Amino acid sequence: MSDGCPTIRFTVNGQLRIVQTPPMKRVLDVLREDLHLTGTKEGCGEGECGSCSVRMNGELVNSCLVPVLQAEGAIIQTVEGLAEDGALHPIQQAFLKCGGAQCGICTPGMLMASAQLLSVHPHPTVAEIREGLAGNLCRCTGFIRIFESVLAAATEGRATVPEQVGDAR
Ligand code: FES
Numbered sequence: 001m002s003d004g005c006p007t008i009r010f011t012v013n014g015q016l017r018i019v020q021t022p023p024m025k026r027v028l029d030v031l032r033e034d035l036h037l038t039g040t041k042e043g044c045g046e047g048e049c050g051s052c053s054v055r056m057n058g059e060l061v062n063s064c065l066v067p068v069l070q071a072e073g074a075i076i077q078t079v080e081g082l083a084e085d086g087a088l089h090p091i092q093q094a095f096l097k098c099g100g101a102q103c104g105i106c107t108p109g110m111l112m113a114s115a116q117l118l119s120v121h122p123h124p125t126v127a128e129i130r131e132g133l134a135g136n137l138c139r140c141t142g143f144i145r146i147f148e149s150v151l152a153a154a155t156e157g158r159a160t161v162p163e164q165v166g167d168a169r
C-alpha cells in the first residue's frame, strides 16, 4: 500500500478488494500489479484494441482507460472470474474447441467481450457477434474462428459450428 493515497474498495470476481493506490492509476495496472490478476492484457494502452477488456458494473470497459478512482464500489469481472468451480466457462471451452485463440494476447479481452455479448444475446446472430466484438482486435485468427467460437458457445459448446460465419471483417 502507498502512504498518502486514497483507499479504494471494489469487488473483483466476487471478492471485496481494498487497495491504497494513486487515484489515476489505471484499473488495468491495479488488476495486474496490485491484485496480481495478470490475465487481463495490455495491447495498445489507448482504448483501441480491447485486449484489456473487463466487465465493470455489467458493461464491457477498456481497463486501460479507467482510473481506479472510478472503480470505487464497482463490481468487476476479469477473465480469471469466468471459470466456476474449476469448470471453464462455455465460451472458454468453445475457444479451445474452435481454435479461437492463437497467440493469446487478444484472448482474455475477446472472452470478456464474448461473455458480455452472450449475457445480452444468448443466441446472437453473426451480425450481433460482429458488433459485440467490434472493439476487440485480433492479429492472428482473421476473426472467423472467434466468431465460430461464440456461435459454438451459444449452441452449448457443440463442436460443429454453423456455417454462416462468412469472411473476416
Ligand atoms: S490495451 Fe486497452 S484498449 Fe488496447
Ligand code: FES
Residues within 6 Å of the ligand: 100, 101, 102, 103, 104, 105, 106, 107, 137, 138, 139, 140, 141
Ligand atoms: S490470437 Fe493473437 S492477436 Fe488474437
